[in-house]
Amino acid sequence: MxxxxxxxxxxxxxxxxxxxxxxxxxxxxxxxxxxxxxxxxxxxxxxxxxxxxxxxxxxxxxxxxxxxxxxxxxxxxxxxxxxxxxxxxxxxxxxxxxxxxxxxxxxxxxGGYARHVARMRRLYARRQQCLRDVLGTGTRLIGGAAGLHVVLPLDTRDGERRLVAAAAERGIALAPLSGYFMRPRGQPGLVLGYANATEAGIERAGGWLARRLRRLR
Ligand SMILES: Cc1ncc(COP(=O)(O)O)c(C=O)c1O
CATH class of the missing domain: 3.40.640.10 (Type I PLP-dependent aspartate aminotransferase-like (Major domain))
Known part of the structure; x- marks a missing residue:
């Protein structure tokens, strides 16, 4: 999570x-x-x-x-x-x-490794902030104090399935949270990785997701 x-x-x-x-x-x-x-x-x-x-x-x-x-x-x-x-x-x-x-x-x-990690930490912090900004304060996110992803909880498995499918049609790969559970009915949501994306890419894909979530609400 x-x-x-x-x-x-x-x-x-x-x-x-x-x-x-x-x-x-x-x-x-x-x-x-x-x-x-x-x-x-x-x-x-x-x-x-x-x-x-x-x-x-x-x-x-x-x-x-x-x-x-x-x-x-x-x-x-x-x-x-x-x-x-x-x-x-x-x-x-x-x-x-x-x-x-x-x-x-x-x-x-x-000392190259420590410098590289420090530089990447700043870059990933910016990318996470960019994702948070584009999703807006109305979107609850879990995690993010460390690591390279945050979790966006959703209410239903059906909502998760439809969101992932609609995103795929636009070339946006959303990872469903429920797939990470061993139990058949895990918590629905999205695992949002932001490390391997540019800020422009995060704004584009995140903007689409934010509009979609607003409509669902
Ligand atoms: C939970 C977890 N542990 C460890 C790793 C690292 O695995 P590896 O060192 O085999 O690339 C990953 C990679 O994504 C992971 O998700």
């Missing part, structure tokens, strides 16, 4: 994992793009003991900060899992692409 898990819920989840002897996979795939407040600590850091052991496997990716075709990501593991995971990684991916990994490491050490 694009919301940020609160500190209280992070702590409750860690407590539950400990009591049930379970793992948490923390898929922190887009938190570099945080616009409003200071970042909350990852559960991995909250849960790890001094020796690094804890119930959280922290997963990150360079797909959002760089580009998806890079196929580079990382995991921060409790020490007990490093050996088994390394063996699984070798079997599955042959340890990946060393040249790309080394090039990215150099980009990071030289």
């Amino acid at each position: 694009g919301a940020t898990l609160s500190m209280a819920r992070r702590l409750a989840l860690i407590d539950r994992a400990r009591r049930r002897d379970a793992w948490i996979i923390e898929d922190d795939y887009d938190s570099e793009f945080r616009y409003a407040s200071a970042p909350l600590s990852a559960m991995q850091g909250l849960a790890a003991r001094a020796d690094g052991e804890g119930p959280v496997l922290y997963v990150g990716t360079f797909s959002k900060t760089m580009y998806p075709g890079l196929r580079l990501g990382y995991v921060v593991l409790p020490p007990a899992l490093v050996g088994p995971m390394r063996r699984a990684n070798v079997r599955q991916f042959r340890e990946g692409d060393y040249v790309l990994q080394a090039a990215l490491a150099e980009f990071m050490h030289g």
Whole structure:
């Protein structure tokens, strides 16, 4: 949904994992793009003991900060899992692409990566604001404090289906929220990604959506 898990819920989840002897996979795939407040600590850091052991496997990716075709990501593991995971990684991916990994490491050490992420954060903040402006204050949006999408809740599945179809006829790809639910009847709505669009494109597609929503209301 694009919301940020609160500190209280992070702590409750860690407590539950400990009591049930379970793992948490923390898929922190887009938190570099945080616009409003200071970042909350990852559960991995909250849960790890001094020796690094804890119930959280922290997963990150360079797909959002760089580009998806890079196929580079990382995991921060409790020490007990490093050996088994390394063996699984070798079997599955042959340890990946060393040249790309080394090039990215150099980009990071030289400060280029941090500058790139900071520049993109400003750009994506502008694009999100552009989307908010064009949809207007009367349109409720969920999320947006971090990440690269917001969610626009709708009242009915039928409304969602018709809106997605009408948009497709105009060459606008709207992602239906209900498709992301495992339950057959998930919350209807739209998942609006704004990262991979120009402000002119957001104004054009968002303008159409805003007019359509006004008519529905
Ligand atoms: C929930 C989630 N996790 C992780 C990723 C990143 O996946 P990958 O690193 O395989 O590109 C994505 C990409 O869209 C995602 O939606």
